[in-house]
Ligand SMILES: Nc1ncnc2c1ncn2[C@@H]1O[C@H](COP(=O)(O)OP(=O)(O)OP(=O)(O)O)[C@@H](O)[C@H]1O
């Protein structure tokens with residue numbers, strides 16, 4: 001069934017321009033897409049890789065309102081950060097554009113119009129929340145009310161973030177506009193729907209019969225959507241930010257962001273190749289591959305293909321959609337709104353020159369078949385134990401020894417021994433396995449096989465021991481180092497899709513100028529007599545302190561999130577006044593204060609209470625220096641039963657407040673009062 005294609009169009013999910021990109025985006029989409037594009041380019045294939053920012057939709061307008069800036073300012077800011085940081089990571093887009101571009105607006109508009117003219121839409125009228133004061137329809141996210149399930153008073157019209165329930169606007173109790181605070185009214189509005197049900201049979205045939213080779217996670221999701229029966233899907237929204245619906249009577253309506261975003265792949269191809277873009281979309285000899293994360297599967301396998309079929313005109317459907325599962329961070333779901341992420345632009349600043357380390361780690365640990373976890377400990381271990389100790393070490397030994405024994409000039413190989421031949425065979429085996437894995441989107445496995453070449457190299461040097469042989473047999477030493485250098489050259493090509501910055505440096509040291517995949521396995525890549533460049537270390541060890549700084553950053557985020565989410569405890573049940581009055585609250589002056597031995601939380605106070613003095617033990621040692629409290633006035637409950645703490649009789653309780661971050665603050669009168677004064 002293997003078809004022969006003439007060219008490949010690689011699309012990458014358009015990142016949403018309401019924040020920068022994080023390691024989840026990279027592991028899910030941009031790193032694997034880039035590996036694949038680089039691999040095809042090394043094979044000499046005709047390939048283009050398309051990217052761009054998704055700049056429409058409600059969350060962008062919400063963010064703009066929250067910050068008091070325009071939606072355009074939001075997308076300008078994040079588009080620039082995303083574009084620059086992906087470029088700095090070496091993601092080799094042929095174009096990285098944006099959906100606010102003129103060409104995209106025109107393309108998306110024309111797309112809608114053609115479907116409209118062909119009668120591909122149905123029209124439905126439904127009730128939609130409306131803000132009378134603001135004079136506009138509200139997206140579900142703009143409606144806030146009480147969650148019927150958990151009582152959270154700030155649940156959204158589509159979801160309650162407190163209990164996680166997904167909701168409809170009509171489920172909310174007292175739904176109000178997030179913009180004006182006014183109660184919302186339901187009003188009729190008309191939208192265009194794409195009847196996906198019309199395309200169900202074709203989609204079934206195309207995916208379930210025609211693409212059994214797709215990844216099981218992708219195939220499985222498609223099957224369950226199709227088996228569940230497809231419904232018409234609204235493709236317009238009442239919103240003032242987006243591509244206006246190009247038909248009469250559609251004032252105030254824009255294309256639904258999931259209708260317009262995938263068309264962005266087409267507009268960006270057009271922008272890149274105004275004259276030849278159609279070849280990449282309409283010629284059956286083009287192979288289209290969509291790189292995405294799992295939450296986008298339905299849009300790429302069901303909705304967008306239905307749109308393309310409805311459009312007709314030979315638009316080709318994707319040949320494969322190798323969607324990844326999700327990457328988590330230190331055991332927790334990555335989240336833009338909770339700032340729980342490693343942001344690419346920050347990583348590039350914090351770890352200058354370490355693009356390849358991130359690319360390597362995200363590939364070695366890619367969520368290809370199940371969700372995976374990124375941890376800083378794993379990042380450090382993979383750098384130190386794999387990149388430094390295996391790959392860097394082998395290359396460095398081969399280059400340094402050549403410099404030491406031959407002044408850096410590549411020696412000739414004499415007759416090969418069985419050991420030499422075995423090493424070359426092993427290398428070829430790894431290359432073959434790597435190529436097969438790359439061809440089938442198994443990038444983790446491909447990287448493992450590439451690393452196997454470096455392991456072969458290390459084993460080879462270990463077995464042949466050129467540093468010993470050199471003392472007795474110069475000719476044999478020449479052969480060994482020639483073979484080792486050829487393995488290095490193979491590494492430079494085999495690793496290029498994964499760690500292109502490093503392989504460029506290695507290629508320069510070896511004076512390799514013909515980096516082609518079909519050269520792999522050859523043993524004359526480095527020419528005899530070539531004067532090698534100065535050997536530089538390809539990777540450096542990452543110290544604990546560097547990792548700790550990153551971990552601390554995450555701990556700070558966690559703390560900030562806890563504080564932001566803090567709510568005062570609900571009020572306790574009423575007590576009657578007489579009961580309350582029986583509590584004897586007093587002010588006293590601290591005469592002595594010392595740490596209680598063998599108890600890290602406790603301080604022992606001697607208090608002047610205006611009576612006989614009393615001892616009180618209090619659990620605030622983590623927050624105060626005992627010396628600092630001497631002479632201060634504190635408030636305490638005087639008439640509690642005596643309690644023994646660590647063998648000390650505590651005669652009362654000192655009053656304090658627990659802050660949102662869990663820290664404890666003593667209560668103290670605003671001016672000096674006589675010890676023993678009553679509080680009431
Ligand atoms: N943690 C993740 N792991 C793998 N892929 C991800 C992850 N987060 C996002 N992606 C993928 O990255 C692509 C672009 O994501 P998009 O900008 O739509 O972000 P998102 O899903 O809204 O993420 P976030 O809520 O974290 O901002 C999508 O294909 C999405 O599936």
Ligand SMILES: [Zn+2]
Nearest residue numbers: 147150160163
């Ligand atoms: Zn709830």
